[in-house]
Amino acid sequence: MVHVTKQDKLLSWRRPFSVKGRLSLFASLLAASLVASPAAVWAETVKAETYQAPAAFIANAFGGSAPRPKTLWLKPDLQEQIASIMDHPLNALRLRYWREGGRTAWILEKIGKEQPITAGFVVEDDKLIETNVLVYRESRGWEVKYPAFRNQFAGAMLDDNRQLDTNIDGISGATLSVNAMRKMARLALFLHAHVLAKGA
C-alpha cells in the first residue's frame, strides 16, 4: 500500500486547478474584478447613458466613503418573495449591498420596455431617502431620471401589502419605466427590512 503523505494530499487538490489553469485564472480574475470594482459588474454591450456611476452613488450614500459591500445570498424562499414584488425572481445567485448602521444602499436592475434600468436606492428607518437612476438604456422614457419624478419616492415606506405607501404619479409616455422604478423601490425597502431582521 502506498503511503500517502500530507504533501501528496495537498498536491492532489491543486491538480484539477493546474489542468484547468486558464479557466480558473479567468475565473479568479472575474471574481477579483467583481469584488474590486462595482462599476465593472454593470459593464454592458449596449452603450448606455450613465447618469451617475454606481461607485459614486454608493460613496455618496455613506457620506463620501463606501463601506465594504456585503453579500446577500438569494435563497429560494427569498427569491419567492422577491418575485411577488418584481414579477420574477432576480437573475442572480447573490446580491451585493452596502450597510452602515441602520442605513443600507442597493443597486437594482429591471427591464423598462426592452432594456434594463439600473437604479440606486438608499434606505434608512424603513424609508427611502435616496432614489437615483444610474444607467438608462431605452430610447425613450428618460423622464424618470428627473428630480421631479424621483422626489416622489422620498420618505416612501412599504405598507402591509408590500406596496408603496405613497402615490407615485406616472409620466405619460414612460409608463413602463415608471413601473420598473416603482417595483425596484419596493424591492429595496423589502430587502432593507430583510437584512436588518437577519442582523446582517
Next chain:
Amino acid sequence: MKHLIKSSVSAMAMAAALATTAGAQDDMPSKEEMWKMLMAQQEQIAELKAKVEALSMEGVQVSAVDRKEIEELRNQVANNTEAVEATTGLVETALSGDSSTPDNALRNFRGADWARNTTIGGYGELHYNGGDKDEIDFHRFVLYANHRFNDWIQLQSEFELEHSLAGDGKPGEVELEQAFIDMDLTTGLGLKFGEYDRHNFRAGLFLIPVGMLNEVHEPNTFYGVERNNVEARIIPTTWWEAGLGFNGQLTQGLSYDIYYTSGLAVPTEGGSAYAIRSGRKKVAEAPAENAAITARLKWTAIPGVELAATFQHQTDITQGVADADANLFEAHANIQKSGFGLRALYARWDIDSVAAEAIGRDEQVGWYVEPSYRFSISPEFGDFGIFARHEQWDTEAGLNLDSNNKTTTFGFNYWPHNNVVFKFDYQSQKLGFGADGDDRINLGVGYQF
C-alpha cells in the same frame, strides 16, 4: 486535523468539477443542484473558519506542527472562498447571457444574438357595439416587432389585422402601421448641445405625432370601447405617413418632434370630398407629390401632467387635383394625478380651397373633455376606473349651419392587470342637421403585451 484537510479537498474538487462542467453547456447541472453545491461549500467554509478560530484562541497550547496545519487550513479556507466566488461568478455570467467577452459568449445560454435583440409585442381588442349597429367584431389585432441593431440604431414595426378577415369583399384590412429606423444620435454620435438635450432621427413609415390616441392607443391606455370621434374624424386617428425627421428632448421636460412626410390625398368629389379622414393613403403606393411638415412640442416636467401642441402644414391635400393647402392645429392636456384623470383636446383644420369652402369643409374642428377616476380594488383584483366624456366635432364648420355633432359617453374600465382591460360604456349621440344619433351600449375586452 486530517478530516479537516479531507473535507477541504473535497470542497475544492467540487469547485473544480463545477468549473469544468460550466464550460460544457449540455452537462450543466440544474440550478437547484448548483445551489445545493454552493450552499454545501458555504457551510464547509463556515465550519472550517470556526475550527480555525477555535484553534487559534489564546491560551490553547499549540505545537509548531499544529501551528503549521492551522496556517495551511487558513490558506485552504481562503482558496475555498475564492473558488466559490469564482464559481458563482461563472454561473451568474452564464445565466445573464452576457457576450461581452469570447469566453462569456461561449457560455451564453440565451441563444442567437438577433433573438436577444428582437422584441415582439402587440395589442388587441374585441368590441361589441349595441344600438343600431348591433355588432361584435375583433376590431384590431396588432403585432409589434422591434429589433435593436446596435446601441443606437433600432427598427420599430407594427403590423395590424382589422376586423378579423381581410381580402376582397371582406370587412377587414391588413395594414402596416409603422416600420421605421430609429437612430439615437445622442448615444451613437454624441450629438448634444447642452446638458439635457437628446436627439433622434427616424426614417420610414410612422405615426404622425398629434393628439393623444394617434401614437398611444393600446386599449388599456384609454377609456371607452371605441376611440373618440374628435380624434377619429378631425385628426384623423390612426394616421401614419412616410418620411423622415427628428425628435428628442430640448431640455428637461420639454420634448419636440419635427417631420417631413407624405401628405393627405382627399377626394375632391362626392360625399367624402375634402373629408380629412378619407385623405389617409396609408403609404400604399401613395401620391408623393405634395408633402407635409409636422411639428410638436410636449411638456412633461410635472409627473402626471402632459401638455402638448402640434402644428402641421400640408402643401396640397388633393395632391395636385385641385390646389388646396391646409393647416392643422391641435392642443391637448393629459393629466393623471393620484387616480384623478383629465383629458382635454382641441383640433382644427383650415383648408385653403374654394371648393372646400363651398361645402363648408374649409374649416373642420372638434374638441372633447374627459374627466376620470381610477382606483385600486386590491393588489390581486386590480384597478377600476370610471369616466365621462363630452365631445363635439364638426366637419362642415365653414357652413355656419347646425352641422355640429355631439356625443356624451359614460362608462368604466376594469383592469385585472395593467395590460388587460374590460370596458363598458354608454354613448348618447346628437348629430348635426337633425340626423338621428345612435345611442348605444358598447362592451370591449383588450390587452397589450
